[in-house]
Amino acid sequence: MAEERTSNYIKLCDEWAEKFLQMEKKELMNRLPELKEEDGYLKITHFGVPFGIRLDNGRIDRLDGRAKANATEMLNIYTLLGYVKENAFFMDKWVPFADLRNARPFGPAYKIGVTDVFAATFSGHAKELENAFEKLNGLRLPLGDVGYQIDAFSCEPMQFYFWDCDDEFEAQANILFDYSATDFNHVESAVSTAEMGVRRLAELAGLPLKGKAFGMS
Structure with missing residues (x-):
């Protein structure tokens, strides 16, 4: 298969x-x-x-x-x-994946294959995640235990947020897109773009992916 x-x-x-x-x-x-x-x-x-x-x-x-x-x-x-559409432009309107145009049918798979993997991979490794963002010249954001903005492409910045595990809660993660993301690319590609971002961060942090990642080799 x-x-x-x-x-x-x-x-x-x-x-x-x-x-x-x-x-x-x-x-x-x-x-x-x-x-x-x-x-x-x-x-x-x-x-x-x-x-x-x-x-x-x-x-x-x-x-x-x-x-x-x-x-x-x-x-x-x-x-x-x-x-990419003619006259596509960055809107500076940040939304979760589910709020992108036509994204909701892909929401469950996105959660399992992207944000759950992001959280599981970096659980207990907040410092390694921070270092990975710094290697990508990320812009630090004032939310989460680790929050950064990085570029998938120059036209498609993304915001990654991570809350590490503690005695009561498992690690949590979220990724925000500019609302223009689906003017630059297909909504299904927003899934694989976010998934690639998590993979790149794990690679730079020297950590194996955890969870049900569905990346293409």
Whole structure:
């Protein structure tokens, strides 16, 4: 089953690579000024990691030399390019996932696969989480035991909040999106973007993910 799922994700990435080749690149760069054309790529940063979409074949490379781009990263980038609306703009209106447009059907899976994983992974590890946010040049926020704003993409900042466990309560976590998130990307991609953020934080903290994460390799 896992092999079949991975194969489907690879096929989907191949389909998106073909779609990218048909996209008007100047229009994309107008809609997403963070895109930079250099060295045969359109370059973009996703949770602090540089990526490039190849102009010759539409495939995505991770450009820091540390690993290959995984399916979650690639699909987050492809869907951003494919779904960003003309004149999309940051609204500075922060909402939980369930309050994004058309998000409610995905709410239960989002809780189990993202915020529950976020809380479980960093339970008892608030300092490691704080250090991970600092490595991403996060903006500290005055809420929660650990609260930071970081960029999924330059056009899509996100706010992460964490309350550590104590003698009475388990660890709790929440992630807020700007209401414009679904103007830049598909609502299902908000799930995988948040999931990628938790994975990146865990990676930087040197901690294994806990809970029912549903990431794509």
